[in-house]
Amino acid sequence: MKAVVRVYWTFFTGFPVQRWLGVLGVIVLGLGLVAGLAGSLAGSPLEWGTPFGLLGFFIFALFPAAFAAGGTLRALSAPHSHRLLPFFRVRVLCAVVLFVVTIAVLWYALAAWLAQAGRPQGVEVAIIYPVGALTAIVLAMLVFTGQPNWIWIGLPLLSGFMQWMSAGGPAHLREAGVSLPWIVAVASVGAWVAFAIWYLRARYVRPVLWVTTADPARSAWPWGAAALPTELTRAAAVRVLLAGHVQRPLAQQLLIAAGIGALLCLVAPLLQYLPGQQTTTPPFTRFLWPFYAMLIMAFATHPLVRQSRFLWLRVPGARAEVLKLVERMVARLYARVAVAIVTFVLFALWVLGTPLGEAAWGVALMCSAALYSACLGLAAVRNVWLMVVGVSLMFIVQGTVLALLGEPPSALQLTSVVAVQLAAAAFFRALAARRWRDIDWLKFKPARFGRSELSAR
Amino acid sequence: MSEPVASVRNLSKRFGTKEALIDVTAEVEQGDVIGVLGKNGAGKTTLLEILLGFSPPSAGSTMIFGENSLQLSEAAKARIGFVPQQDELLGMLSGKQQVAIGAVFHKRWDHALIDRLLVDWEVPTDRRIHTLSVGERQKLSVLLALGHHAGLLVLDEPVASLDPIARRRFLQELFDVGENPTRAVLFSSHIVSDLERAANKVWIIKDGRLYWQGYVDTLKESVVRLHVRARAPLPSVVPVPHRLACRVEGNRATVAVAEWSAAKRDALAKELEADVEVEPLGLEEIFIELHK
Numbered sequence: 001m002k003a004v005v006r007v008y009w010t011f012f013t014g015f016p017v018q019r020w021l022g023v024l025g026v027i028v029l030g031l032g033l034v035a036g037l038a039g040s041l042a043g044s045p046l047e048w049g050t051p052f053g054l055l056g057f058f059i060f061a062l063f064p065a066a067f068a069a070g071g072t073l074r075a076l077s078a079p080h081s082h083r084l085l086p087f088f089r090v091r092v093l094c095a096v097v098l099f100v101v102t103i104a105v106l107w108y109a110l111a112a113w114l115a116q117a118g119r120p121q122g123v124e125v126a127i128i129y130p131v132g133a134l135t136a137i138v139l140a141m142l143v144f145t146g147q148p149n150w151i152w153i154g155l156p157l158l159s160g161f162m163q164w165m166s167a168g169g170p171a172h173l174r175e176a177g178v179s180l181p182w183i184v185a186v187a188s189v190g191a192w193v194a195f196a197i198w199y200l201r202a203r204y205v206r207p208v209l210w211v212t213t214a215d216p217a218r219s220a221w222p223w224g225a226a227a228l229p230t231e232l233t234r235a236a237a238v239r240v241l242l243a244g245h246v247q248r249p250l251a252q253q254l255l256i257a258a259g260i261g262a263l264l265c266l267v268a269p270l271l272q273y274l275p276g277q278q279t280t281t282p283p284f285t286r287f288l289w290p291f292y293a294m295l296i297m298a299f300a301t302h303p304l305v306r307q308s309r310f311l312w313l314r315v316p317g318a319r320a321e322v323l324k325l326v327e328r329m330v331a332r333l334y335a336r337v338a339v340a341i342v343t344f345v346l347f348a349l350w351v352l353g354t355p356l357g358e359a360a361w362g363v364a365l366m367c368s369a370a371l372y373s374a375c376l377g378l379a380a381v382r383n384v385w386l387m388v389v390g391v392s393l394m395f396i397v398q399g400t401v402l403a404l405l406g407e408p409p410s411a412l413q414l415t416s417v418v419a420v421q422l423a424a425a426a427f428f429r430a431l432a433a434r435r436w437r438d439i440d441w442l443k444f445k446p447a448r449f450g451r452s453e454l455s456a457r
Numbered sequence: 458m459s460e461p462v463a464s465v466r467n468l469s470k471r472f473g474t475k476e477a478l479i480d481v482t483a484e485v486e487q488g489d490v491i492g493v494l495g496k497n498g499a500g501k502t503t504l505l506e507i508l509l510g511f512s513p514p515s516a517g518s519t520m521i522f523g524e525n526s527l528q529l530s531e532a533a534k535a536r537i538g539f540v541p542q543q544d545e546l547l548g549m550l551s552g553k554q555q556v557a558i559g560a561v562f563h564k565r566w567d568h569a570l571i572d573r574l575l576v577d578w579e580v581p582t583d584r585r586i587h588t589l590s591v592g593e594r595q596k597l598s599v600l601l602a603l604g605h606h607a608g609l610l611v612l613d614e615p616v617a618s619l620d621p622i623a624r625r626r627f628l629q630e631l632f633d634v635g636e637n638p639t640r641a642v643l644f645s646s647h648i649v650s651d652l653e654r655a656a657n658k659v660w661i662i663k664d665g666r667l668y669w670q671g672y673v674d675t676l677k678e679s680v681v682r683l684h685v686r687a688r689a690p691l692p693s694v695v696p697v698p699h700r701l702a703c704r705v706e707g708n709r710a711t712v713a714v715a716e717w718s719a720a721k722r723d724a725l726a727k728e729l730e731a732d733v734e735v736e737p738l739g740l741e742e743i744f745i746e747l748h749k
Contacts, residue, residue, distance in 0.1 A: 228554045237561045245549040312511060313539055314562045316531030442503065442512035443472075446545070 003085075007076065007095035008102075012065050014072040021064040029056035050113065057110050066103060066134055069096065070141025071208055077199070078207035089200055097192065100138065104131050124181035132184040135191050146206045148299065155292070226252075241310040242329045244303075250332060257336040261343030265351055284345065284354065284362025285409050287402035290369035290417070291395060293341060297370040300333050301377025302387055309441040323378075323436040330374050341366045361414050365402075368421040369394070375425040378432035381439045390428070394421065460523050461486050462609050462641040463508055468517035470503055477503045479665045481517070485609065485643055490635040492656035492673075493645035494744055499662045501645040502542050505613050508643075509539060521609060535563060538607030540615045544598040548587030552580055552597055556604070563605035571604045578626055591618045599627060603634075610634060612644035616651060624651060631655045649741040659740070661747060668747065673740065680743045681717045685710040687731035697725065702749040713738075713746040 013019050032052030073096055082088050104127060111126035140158060143150050173183060199205075226248040229236065240246050247253065304326065311322045345362050348354040354362075372394060380386040397420055401413050463485040470478040478500045485491060495501045506512050508519050510526035519526040522533045529537075546555055552575070560566040575582055578596045586594060595618045602610060616624045628651060634640050635655065646652050652659070659676055661669040669676060685695060687708045695703050701713040708731075717735075726733040738746065 228550075228557060232557055232561050234561055237558045240547070240550070240558055244547050246554070309511065310545060313509065313534050313537055316529070316534055318528045438513045440512045442506045 004091045004094045004098070007092055008098050010076065011069050011072050011095065011099040014075070015064075015068050018064040018068055021059055025056050025059035025064075027056075028052055028059055032056055053110055053113060057106060065099070066137050067141055069099060069138045070143070071145040073138070073142055074145050074205060075208050077205040093196055093199060096138070100131065100134050103134055124184070128181045128185050128188075132188045135188040139191060139195060145208045148209060151299075152296075238311060238315075238325050239329060239332075241314070242304050242307045242326065244307065250335070253332070253336050254339045257340040258343040261340035262347050264340075265344050265347035283408065284348070284358050285365070285402065285414060287398040289362060290365040290398055290402075290421075293337065293366035294369040294373040294391060294394060294398075297334065297337055298373035298377055298387060298391055300337075301330055301374050302380060302384065303446070304329060304333070305377055305381060306444065306446045308439075309445055312441060319436050319439055320433075323433070327378065330378060334370060334374050337370050338367055341370070364418050365414065368418045368425070369398070372421040372425045372428070375428035375432065379428040379435055381432070381435050381444055383444070390424075394424070459487055461520075462489070463521045463643070464519070465504070465508060466518050466520075468504070468507065468519060469515050470500075470507060470512070471515040476665050478507070478514075481662075481667045483660060483667055483670055485641050487641055488635075488638040489658055490631065490642045490656045491644070491658045491660055492652035493643065493660045493662065494649065494652065494740075495645070495662035496748060500665045501662055502613055504662065505611055505643065505645065506541075509537065509611060535565075535605065536608035538602035538605065538610040540598050540602045540612040542613040542617075544594045546586045546594055546598060549585060551585055552582035552589070555586060555597065556582070556601065559601040559604060565606060566604050567606060568604075571600055574600050574603065574630075578623060592620060592623065595619060596623055596627075599630075603630060606640075608640055610640065610642045610644070612642070614645055614647065616646055616648055624648070628655050649739075649744055653740040661744070663748065676743060677737060677740065679717055680713070680715050680738055680746060682736040682738055682742075682746070683710075683712045683714060683725075684734040684736060685712060685729060685731045686734075687729055689730070691729070691731075695729070701746045713749070715747070 012022060029052065032050075032055075035052050073092065076082065076092055077089065107130040108126050136158065140154055144154060174180075226246050228240075228246050248256070308322050308326050311325060312319075315321050315325060342363055345354070345359045345366075348362075349356065349359050373391065376387060376390040380390070398417060401417050402409050405413060461484040465481050465483045468478055468481040469476070481504060493501050493505070503512070507514050508521070508526060510519070510521075510529060513527060521529060522536060524530060524533045547558075550558070556571060556575070560568065560571075574580075578600065580593055580596050580600065581589060586597070589597070595615065599612070599615050602612070616627055619627060631642060631644075632655065634642055635657070642655075644652075644656075653673065656673055658671060659669070659673050660667055661676075680701070683697065685691065687710075690708050691705050691710050693705055694700075695705060695710045695712050697703075697712050697714050699715040699717070701715055703710060703712045719735075722733055722735060
């Protein structure tokens with residue numbers, strides 16, 4: 001039991017950031033209590049404390065713990081030596097289930113508080129949906145931390161699945177009288193049972209592969225690699241060192257990028273044939289698309305920047321010369337992403353009948369978001385934190401302006417998002433030029449294997 | 458006197474509050490084969506990587522072939538061979554591809570030498586590097602530093618994962634390099650016996666400071682173990698200058714001392730009224746005594 005509790009506690013404290021956010025969450029929850037007491041003097045304790053309660057819950061429990069749990073689970077399960085510990089996987093399994101139950105109970109308590117405040121919640125909102133969402137987050141993060149490429153398939157699948165469920169789920173089950181909460185409950189339990197069967201029998205669990213610190217070649221797409229040319233030039237060798245594998249010529253890369261963009265757009269109409277699905281793709285002026293573009297470019301740039309150490313003894317001159325080569329490589333990456341975006345949107349005009357204005361805004365939003373994260377990646381040469389903070393901040397800006405402040409967003413909102421992204425891109429480009437003057441490759445090294453920042457307590 | 462191949466002047470490096478290197482000054486001259494010794498975390502890798510310009514110093518300066526390490530010209534970089542502590546090979550490439558990538562950056566790449574060494578050292582060249590063993594990767598890593606006949610070869614624990622046969626072959630290559638009076642080698646290793654065989658000079662780093670630098674033979678003459686047998690019981694600490702370690706049992710004592718010279722023996726025997734026997738030490742024993 002003691003071992004289960006220790007593993008269980010690791011789910012809350014395994015990564016350093018969890019501990020910081022945990023403390024912050026507890027402080028905010030404390031503020032909620034104080035606000036509640038102050039409110040009780042004014043006659044409405046719950047109204048005053050509720051915002052703090054919700055915020056504290058998200059900071060303490062949901063964002064750090066739930067999103068880190070998949071990585072924690074993988075980091076604990078991967079070492080061969082752990083398999084020699086008695087009943088290790090059974091204990092980890094018990095701990096992760098206990099963890100999910102804890103978060104669900106916390107949410108239930110919050111729902112009960114909200115109910116007292118005059119916002120009654122049904123059992124599905126108080127228990128079933130949170131457990132379903134937690135199950136999806138933990139298991140998805142387990143998959144994503146093993147092979148980051150699954151993010152590009154998993155995220156659209158998850159958002160499509162959510163959209164499908166919010167539209168009522170499978171039509172034939174609905175018609176048979178099976179309610180959505182029941183479907184979510186059965187799907188959640190089924191997912192955990194399936195996971196447990198696999199987990200207890202699996203001979204090997206892959207170690208954590210952080211996309212931002214891993215060898216970029218390990219997360220490269222199979223169609224991205226080519227044979228080494230017989231007449232190898234220095235420029236091509238530099239690209240191999242940065243990318244970690246032999247790249248195709250730029251024209252071929254752009255053609256493949258255009259193909260991926262077109263394919264994505266052609267897949268969208270197929271979603272219409274899913275039972276109960278009515279919509280195709282969310283509008284391009286939603287924050288989802290620029291956020292995707294930002295993530296793609298961030299994930300591509302940061303590992304590449306780490307590889308720059310390989311160039312130091314091979315490129316004459318000071319660090320600025322290395323930066324120039326890295327920027328050239330980032331520009332090639334950006335060209336690929338931009339071509340994929342433009343093709344995707346052009347096909348949307350033709351296949352999905354997207355209005356021209358929306359398509360144009362889509363291109364502007366996605367391209368500026370990708371440029372922002374490319375410049376951010378160039379500046380993040382001390383550690384990964386600038387990258388994490390920069391992406392999170394822009395996520396908040398985009399989410400606030402494009403999702404929360406009115407639907408559909410106005411031209412002013414769209415312009416402000418593009419302007420903020422371009423201004424921030426210029427700022428980070430200037431910061432990159434400054435930081436590269438004293439980049440320390442003794443500390444900022446390419447991580448050859450998945451590096452885990454997990455430290456059990 | 459010719460210009461030093463590499464030099465370090467009053468070098469200090471700080472990581473946050475930790476002082477990794479403190480006021481290090483040293484030179485590498487042509488024909489030197491210098492072994493860098495130190496405990497784990499002593500600052501060996503930090504020193505080598507700062508010297509090569511991977512990391513900017515917190516204070517002081519480093520020069521290679523007369524140029525600032527942070528702004529080396531193409532000519533200077535072309536004369537450097539480096540084997541990092543953890544190999545920096547690209548896992549998705551084959552050994553052959555990795556060699557081709559290495560060769561393209563050097564005009565004077567010796568294809569014949571590398572082809573011969575790849576066979577002699579039994580390095581698989583057709584398999585992807587991520588499928589090779591740690592030792593095979595390390596052999597390939599060392600080969601890549603030898604291919605362009607570097608004027609300065611910097612090797613950070615190059616033999617840690619090599620089997621005895623591979624280590625012997627590596628040392629043979631190092632002897633060949635050492636015989637060339639225009640080249641210089643700087644290498645760190647925990648295998649002191651190898652270092653003793655290959656190096657003519659040694660740098661000992663202790664707690665971030667360059668504790669000792671000079672010829673291996675001078676160090677071996679300088680640090681000895683004294684066996685003292687007095688007529689009367691000895692004090693618990695035998696008063697010998699530059700004492701490193703001391704063990705006393707009645708009228709007998711074993712004392713490790715630095716900065717020893719044969720002339721001091723008689724004076725010490727007279728002062729302690731004792732017979733003093735001098736035992737020369739190997740490099741490994743000296744290293745242990747210096748760290749007691």
